[in-house]
Amino acid sequence: MSQHTLYDDVWERHRVRTLPSGQDQLFVGLHLVHEVTSPQAFGMLEERGLEVARPDLTHATADHIVPTDDRSRPYGDDAAESMMSELERNVGDSAIAFDHPDTGRQGIVHVVGPEQGLTQPGMTVVCGDSHTATHGAFGALAFGIGTSQIRDVLATQTIAMEKKRVRRIEVTGELDEGVTAKDVILTIIRELGTDGGVGYVYEYGGPVVEAMDMEGRMTVCNMSIEGGARAGYVNPDETTDAWLRETDAFRDDPERFEELREYWESIRSGPDAEYDDVVTIDGSAIEPAVTWGTTPGQSVGVTDPVPDPDSLPEGQRDVARRAQAHTGVTPGESMQGYPVDVAFLGSCTNARLADLRDAARVVRGRAVHGDVRALVVPGSQRVAANAEAEGLDDVFRDAGFEWRAPGCSMCLGMNDDQLVGDEVCASSSNRNFVGRQGSKEGRTLLMSPRMVAAAAVTGEVTDVRELSLVGTDTDDPAEVTR
Amino acid sequence: MSSDAADGETETTATDPVEHVSGTGIAVRGDDIDTDQILPARFLKVLTFEGLGEFAFFDQRFEEVETDHGTEEVETDHPFNDPEHRRASVLVVNSNFGCGSSREHAPQALQRWGIDAVVGESFAEIFAGNCLALGVPTVTMDGEAIEALQSFVEANPDADVAVDVAAETVAYDGRRVEADVDDTQHHALVNGQWDTTAQLAAVPERIAETANSLPYLDAS
Ligand code: SF4
Numbered sequence: 001m002s003q004h005t006l007y008d009d010v011w012e013r014h015r016v017r018t019l020p021s022g023q024d025q026l027f028v029g030l031h032l033v034h035e036v037t038s039p040q041a042f043g044m045l046e047e048r049g050l051e052v053a054r055p056d057l058t059h060a061t062a063d064h065i066v067p068t069d070d071r072s073r074p075y076g077d078d079a080a081e082s083m084m085s086e087l088e089r090n091v092g093d094s095a096i097a098f099d100h101p102d103t104g105r106q107g108i109v110h111v112v113g114p115e116q117g118l119t120q121p122g123m124t125v126v127c128g129d130s131h132t133a134t135h136g137a138f139g140a141l142a143f144g145i146g147t148s149q150i151r152d153v154l155a156t157q158t159i160a161m162e163k164k165r166v167r168r169i170e171v172t173g174e175l176d177e178g179v180t181a182k183d184v185i186l187t188i189i190r191e192l193g194t195d196g197g198v199g200y201v202y203e204y205g206g207p208v209v210e211a212m213d214m215e216g217r218m219t220v221c222n223m224s225i226e227g228g229a230r231a232g233y234v235n236p237d238e239t240t241d242a243w244l245r246e247t248d249a250f251r252d253d254p255e256r257f258e259e260l261r262e263y264w265e266s267i268r269s270g271p272d273a274e275y276d277d278v279v280t281i282d283g284s285a286i287e288p289a290v291t292w293g294t295t296p297g298q299s300v301g302v303t304d305p306v307p308d309p310d311s312l313p314e315g316q317r318d319v320a321r322r323a324q325a326h327t328g329v330t331p332g333e334s335m336q337g338y339p340v341d342v343a344f345l346g347s348c349t350n351a352r353l354a355d356l357r358d359a360a361r362v363v364r365g366r367a368v369h370g371d372v373r374a375l376v377v378p379g380s381q382r383v384a385a386n387a388e389a390e391g392l393d394d395v396f397r398d399a400g401f402e403w404r405a406p407g408c409s410m411c412l413g414m415n416d417d418q419l420v421g422d423e424v425c426a427s428s429s430n431r432n433f434v435g436r437q438g439s440k441e442g443r444t445l446l447m448s449p450r451m452v453a454a455a456a457v458t459g460e461v462t463d464v465r466e467l468s469l470v471g472t473d474t475d476d477p478a479e480v481t482r
Numbered sequence: 483m484s485s486d487a488a489d490g491e492t493e494t495t496a497t498d499p500v501e502h503v504s505g506t507g508i509a510v511r512g513d514d515i516d517t518d519q520i521l522p523a524r525f526l527k528v529l530t531f532e533g534l535g536e537f538a539f540f541d542q543r544f545e546e547v548e549t550d551h552g553t554e555e556v557e558t559d560h561p562f563n564d565p566e567h568r569r570a571s572v573l574v575v576n577s578n579f580g581c582g583s584s585r586e587h588a589p590q591a592l593q594r595w596g597i598d599a600v601v602g603e604s605f606a607e608i609f610a611g612n613c614l615a616l617g618v619p620t621v622t623m624d625g626e627a628i629e630a631l632q633s634f635v636e637a638n639p640d641a642d643v644a645v646d647v648a649a650e651t652v653a654y655d656g657r658r659v660e661a662d663v664d665d666t667q668h669h670a671l672v673n674g675q676w677d678t679t680a681q682l683a684a685v686p687e688r689i690a691e692t693a694n695s696l697p698y699l700d701a702s
Contacts (some may be wrong), residue, residue, distance in 0.1 A: 016692045017685065021669040027692045029699070037585065039529045048679070057566055057699075065527060081526035086529055130584035130608060146586035148677075156682040162666050167685055194514060195578040198607060225606060228581070228669030230607050231568055263697040295514050315577075319513050412523045412583075433518045433582060440522075440541045 002166035005063035005269040006122075006235055010141050013126045013267075016158055023160045027227055029123035029140075030151050033060040034109045035087040036414070037128030041089040041150035052094040054157040059118055060091045061099040063108045064414050068404035068438030071101060080415060107380020108405045109346035110134035114218060115382055117247025121236035121264035131348050131430065133224040136233030138240055139264065141201075143231050164230050165276035167200045168269075171208035173284030173336050178465035180358070181216030182319065182350060182428070182448035184208060185358035186289035186299045188220075188281060189227040194297040197229030200277070203269060204234050208283035214243040215354035222349045223430050226296040235268045286470050290335045290461055291432050291446040293323030298432075299446065302463045305332050326434060335461045336447070342419060342424045343368070344437075345401075345449055346377030347411040347429035355428065355449040356387050356388055358373050360395045364470035369459030375402040375417070377409040401456070403411035413438025426455035488587045499674035501615050503573030503599035507635030507654070508561050510539070514560035516582030517576065517609065521591045529639075534587055534649060535594030564623050566639035574643075575602035577625070580609025589613045600682055601661065603628045610625070614667050617676050619647050622662045631659070648672050 001007055016025040031054075038060075045052070065080040075081040091098040099105040099112050099225065106112070109129055113119040121139035125132060128150045135142035137172045145159065153159055156298035167410055171184060189196075202224050209217065216337065217234045223230030234240075241261060244412060250257040287301025300306055308331040309320035324331065329338065346358055356378065376396050378384035384406055387393055393403045410417040411429040418438025419425055425437055425444050445461065454464040498587045525537040543560045546553045557563045573592065580588065589612045592600070599619045610620040623631070634655055635643060644653040645661070647668065652661045663671070670676040693699055 013696065014692065016688050017683060019678075020673070021666045021675060023666050025685075025689075027689060027696070029696065040531055040586075043530060050679075050683075053655075077527075082529065083527060096502070123698060128584065130550050130582065144584040146584055146589075146608060146612035146615060148612065150584060152679050152682055155679050157693070158682050160678045160682060194581060195604065195606075198578075198604065225582075225608075228578070228606065259697055295516075315513065322512075364630065412518075414523050414527065431516075431518070431582060433516045435522055435541050436518050 003274040005166050005203060005273045005275065006139055006233060006267050007141060007166050007203065010122050010124065011163060019160055021160070023162050025158050025382065026124055026161050028126050028153050028157050030113070030125045031058045031119055031157070032109050032113055032125065032127035032132070033058060034129065035065060035083045036064045036126070038090065038150060039083065039086045040147045040162070041128070041154055045154050046157045050155045052096065052154050055094050055096045055335060058096045058154070059113070059158060060087060060096050061106055061109050062087055064408045064412065066101065066106070066407040066416050068407050068409050068417060069460050071405055076244045077415065081332055084095065104193050104381050104385070107383065108348045108408055109349065110218070110222065111352060111379035111383065112308065115247065115380060116137065116212070117244055117249025120249070120260065122267040125317045130225045132221040133229070133232045134218050134348055136221040136224070136231055137214060139233055139236035139267065141231060141233065144225060144386050154163055157256045165200050166203055167197070167277040167279060168203045168205060168275045170206035170278060170280045171204065171283040171380060172206050172280060173208065175208055175283055175284055177287060178450070180289055180448040181212055181219040183289045184283065185223045186291070186296065186446065187286045189223065189297045190289070190299050191281065192227055192279065192404045194226060194295050195228040197224065197227040200229050202227070202229045202232040203275070204232060206283070209234055210237065213354055214239060218352070219349055223296065225429060234303070236264045240264070246271045265341050270290050288448060288451055288464055290451065291444070292327060292335055294326055294432055294434050295319070295323070296430065296432060296446060298323055300335060302336060302451070302461065303334050305334055306330065308332060335445070336463060338461040340372060340425065340445070340455045340460055341423040342425040343372055343374040343452050344377070344410045344425055344427040344429065345375070345452050346379070346409050349430040349467060350428035350449045351377060351379035351383065353383050353386050356383070359449040359453035360392050361469040361471050362455050362464060362467055363399045363401070363449055363457065364395050366399055366457040368456050371459050372456055374400060374456040375404055375410070377404045377417070378406050380406050398459070399428060412436060426452045426461065428452045497617060497674050497677040500619060500671040500676070501648040502621060502644065502646055503572065504642055505598065506567070506569060506640060507572045507574055507631070507643040508567040509574045509632035509635050510561055511576060513577045514581055515579050517580055517585050517588040520580065520588040521585065526585060526587050531587065531590040531594065533594070534591040535596070538591040538595045550560070564639070569596065571596055571597035571598040572643045572645060573600045574628065574635055575600060576628060578604040579605050581606040584608045584612070586612045586615070589617060589618060591615055593618055593681055600602070601628070601631065603647060604697045610664070610667070614670060614676050615678070617671065619645060619663060619667065619671055621645055621652065622660060623652065627659050
C-alpha cells in the first residue's frame with residue numbers, strides 16, 4: 001500500500017474509525033449539493049426524522065436543470081421548476097448556504113466551490129456528482145457519491161469508504177504550442193483505459209502538471225472518473241496558493257491564509273512517498289486530441305488516423321466497431337475535416353475564465369461557420385461577469401456564438417440545450433456517451449476549448465495549430481474577482 | 483444504537499442480511515455500459531425514485547422508425563423488452579458496467595424493474611457502491627464464466643440462477659461456479675449492514691473529535 005502520499009495523510013487525518021465492514025468512516029470537510037441528486041436524500045432524512053448535522057459545512061448550487069436563456073420564474077419546464085423549488089425548500093429548512101441565481105454566485109458545482117475558496121488543500125470534499133474529482137486540483141480528496149451516501153453525509157457529516165491504491169501519473173517534458181490540459185487528460189485516458197483507474201486514485205504530477213494553471217489542473221482532475229479512478233489530485237504549490245489568496249475565503253483574512261498554508265504544505269506527498277503504481281506519460285508527444293467514438297478513451301491526436309477496430313486489443317474491438325458505426329468515422333483517416341453542426345463551449349471541465357480566454361484567441365476576428373450553431377455557457381455567474389468585464393462576451397457574440405447564462409446545459413441535456421437528431425457536436429465537456437447530449441443519435445466529439453473554437457469557425461474538426469491566434473492568454477485581463 | 487462502539491465491534495443491524503439472491507436471469511451484453519444508458523438524464527428530473535423501473539435502458543429499448551403514418555416509437559429486441567425475461571431478478575453483464583455518472587437513479591431503476599443482484603466481469607466503483615447502498619450485490623466472475631452464464635440465461639429464461647453472496651458462488655444448470663464478492667460488500671451484505679447511516683451516527687463523540695483535530699475547521 002502507498003505511504004506518505006497526500007492521499008494517505010489526508011485520509012488518516014479525516015478517519016473517524018474503521019468500521020466492522022473494513023471500510024473507514026471519514027469526516028467530510030465540505031459537502032457540495034445540487035438539485036438533481038439531493039432531493040431524494042433530503043427526503044430519506046425527513047423520513048427518518050434526522051436533521052442536517054453540519055449545515056455550516058454544506059454548500060448548495062443549482063446547475064443541471066437551470067435554463068441558460070430565459071431564467072424568469074417559474075421556469076418554462078415544470079419538472080425543472082419543481083426541482084429548483086425543492087432545493088430552495090431543502091436548503092432553506094436546513095440553513096444551508098445556497099448560490100441561488102439571484103446571488104450572482106450561481107454556477108456549476110465544480111466551478112463555484114473552487115472560485116469561492118470553499119475547496120482547499122487537505123480537505124475531504126464530497127458531492128453527489130461523479131466529477132467531484134475536479135476539486136482534487138487543489139490537493140483535496142474529492143469523491144463523487146450516490147444519493148444514499150448523500151443521506152449519510154447530511155445526517156452525520158461522515159461517510160463509509162474504502163481506501164484505494166495510489167497511482168502517480170507523471171507527465172514529463174513540455175506541452176507543444178496548441179496543446180492544453182484537456183489534451184493531456186484525454187491522452188492519459190486513451191493510454192490507461194476507461195477502466196484503468198478502477199481501484200485507484202490518481203496523483204497527477206511532473207513538469208507538465210506543475211506548469212499548469214489551476215484551471216488546467218481542474219480540467220485534468222475533472223476527468224479522473226472517465227479513466228475509472230475514484231479521485232484524482234495534484235499536490236498544492238504556489239500556483240494553488242496564488243489562486244486561493246484571491247478567493248472570498250481569504251481575500252480579507254491573510255492571517256488565516258498563512259496559518260492554513262502551513263497545513264497545506266505539511267500534507268504534500270513527500271520525497272519518501274511510496275506509490276502502488278507509477279506511470280510516466282511523455283508530455284512533449286501529446287497532440288491536440290479529439291474523440292472518434294462513444295467513450296472518452298476513444299480519442300486520437302487530431303492528425304493521427306482513427307484506428308481500425310481490428311488493430312485494437314481484442315477486448316476493445318466490439319465496442320470500437322459499435323462506436324464507429326454510431327459516429328460514422330472512417331478508420332485510417334484522421335478526424336480533420338469531419339463536419340460539425342454544433343459547437344459547445346461549456347461544462348465543469350472547460351468553462352472557466354482561462355478556458356474562455358483561450359477559446360477567444362481563436363475566435364477573435366473570425367466568424368462562426370454558417371452551418372454551425374455555437375454556444376458559450378460560462379461555468380458560473382462570476383466567470384460570466386469576469387469574462388464580460390474584459391469583453392469576451394462581445395468577442396464571442398460578434399463571431400456568432402450565443403452567450404448564455406451559466407449551468408450544465410448541453411453537457412448532459414437536462415434543460416432545453418440539446419442536440420437534435422444525429423447532429424455532431426464539438427464539445428469541451430467530458431462525456432461522449434450515446435445519448436449524453438440529449439439525442440440518442442447525437443454524436444459528441446470531445447476536445448479542448450481551443451479546438452471547439454476552431455471547429456466552430458471552420459465548420460469541421462480542425463487542427464487548431466493551423467489557425468493563428470489573436471492576443472495572448474494574458475492579454476488585457478481586467479482584474480479578476482472570484 | 484450503541485453510543486460509542488469500538489473499532490471492529492459488531493453493531494446494531496440496521497437492515498436485513500442479503501446472503502442469497504435467486505431467480506431467473508437476464509443478460510445485457512456489452513462492455514462499458516454507462517449509467518446514461520441504464521437511465522438517460524431526462525428521467526432524472528424527479529423528486530423521488532418511484533416509478534423509475536419502467537425507464538431502465540429506455541433509449542436501448544425503443545427506437546423511432548419511419549412508417550406510413552410518420553415516425554413511431556417501436557420496441558427493439560433489447561432483453562428488457564422480452565416478455566420471457568420480464569420476471570428476471572439476476573442481471574448478467576460484462577465489464578466496466580455502470581461507468582460514468584454517479585446517479586443512484588441507475589441502480590434504483592434496475593432494482594425497481596426487478597433486479598436483485600448483478601453478476602458481471604467488472605463494475606465501475608461508484609455504481610457498485612450505489613448498488614450496495616440498496617442491498618443489491620454486484621458479484622464478479624471472469625470473462626469466460628460470464629459469457630457462459632449469459633448464453634445460458636438467454637437460452638433458458640425460466641431457469642433459476644442462484645447467487646450465494648455468503649459463499650461467493652453462482653449456481654445454475656446443476657453447476658456451481660466460483661464468484662467474487664468484494665470484502666467490504668460481503669461483510670455489509672451478509673451482516674445486514676449495507677444501510678450505513680445508523681452505523682455512522684453511532685459515534686458522535688469520535689466524529690466531533692476528528693472534526694476538532696482538523697486545522698481548517700478551528701476558529702471558523
Ligand atoms: S457540467 Fe456536465 S459533467 Fe459537469 S456537473 Fe454538470 S452535468 Fe456533470
